[in-house]
Amino acid sequence: MRLNDFIRNELGEEWVVERNGNVAMGNFALRPRVFIQDEGLLGLITALTSYQELKILLEAISKLHLEGVVSLEDWRDYERKDTVTPYARGKLNAALTQVLREERREAEERARRAEEERLRWEANETARREAEEERAEREKQVRFTFTTKIENVLLKESVRVSNIKLNDFLTMELGGMGIVDTNRNVILKEFVSDPEKYIHNKRVLHEIQTTDAYLRMEIPVSYEVIFQKDVRELLDKGVNNLLRWSKAAAAVKASVHNFTKHFLN
Numbered sequence: 221m222r223l224n225d226f227i228r229n230e231l232g233e234e235w236v237v238e239r240n241g242n243v244a245m246g247n248f249a250l251r252p253r254v255f256i257q258d259e260g261l262l263g264l265i266t267a268l269t270s271y272q273e274l275k276i277l278l279e280a281i282s283k284l285h286l287e288g289v290v291s292l293e294d295w296r297d298y299e300r301k302d303t304v305t306p307y308a309r310g311k312l313n314a315a316l317t318q319v320l321r322e323e324r325r326e327a328e329e330r331a332r333r334a335e336e337e338r339l340r341w342e343a344n345e346t347a348r349r350e351a352e353e354e355r356a357e358r359e360k361q362v363r364f365t366f367t368t369k370i371e372n373v374l375l376k377e378s379v380r381v382s383n384i385k386l387n388d389f390l391t392m393e394l395g396g397m398g399i400v401d402t403n404r405n406v407i408l409k410e411f412v413s414d415p416e417k418y419i420h421n422k423r424v425l426h427e428i429q430t431t432d433a434y435l436r437m438e439i440p441v442s443y444e445v446i447f448q449k450d451v452r453e454l455l456d457k458g459v460n461n462l463l464r465w466s467k468a469a470a471a472v473k474a475s476v477h478n479f480t481k482h483f484l485n
Contacts, residue, residue: 221245221274230268237261249275273307280308292316296387297401309396317392324384382409382441386418393433398424412441450476 386406
């Protein structure tokens with residue numbers, strides 16, 4: 221923003237100094253008396269809440285640029301967020317959270333549209349079949365049900381919580397607490413399986429694990445990890461669909477967790 225635009229918006233046209241037409245607010249904040257010699261006008265400007273907030277943001281931008289943080293992606297993995305003033309930190313976290321939520325919303329929307337398109341295609345295919353094929357189609361559906369792969373029963377296609385990146389979760393749900401740059405590619409499934417591997421500070425880890433956001437996330441992620449383990453166990457024993465599950469020996473069924481058996485039954 222230009223200095224004169226700021227003055228015009230906040231104080232009115234009559235306070236504008238024409239020779240400052242090209243002065244950026246960043247330059248003015250660094251050396252205000254170089255551009256405004258009138259102490260009365262200078263006092264009015266610097267007393268404005270909007271100016272003080274803008275100055276805080278400009279100082280934060282300058283500090284972050286010196287540390288190589290120039291984008292929201294850099295901010296997401298920045299470990300020293302606590303060194304940035306609360307006002308600037310709040311602005312950046314709010315913007316980053318908005319971006320992450322929008323990315324997730326778009327991914328879910330793409331998945332929803334793809335599912336709707338698939339359902340429309342299937343409905344059209346069914347409508348084109350002759351009435352005399354109805355019985356055969358019902359039988360086909362039964363066969364399809366029995367040949368459904370077990371991973372499709374247990375690991376339904378969706379935007380899985382366990383595949384969300386750890387740093388994104390910490391930013392969106394916990395205000396960036398516990399973020400470590402080296403964890404930028406770690407997903408929640410890996411973190412839940414071995415949290416001490418990724419967050420070494422025991423106090424910070426305890427604070428994270430006792431939040432409502434973590435507890436809400438931990439249950440579905442833990443279930444999915446267990447389901448994946450049980451799927452591998454069953455595949456190793458040749459059980460890859462519901463038909464084979466229905467005929468599996470008791471010892472095979474006993475090798476998986478009870479809630480896995482419940483879903484498959």
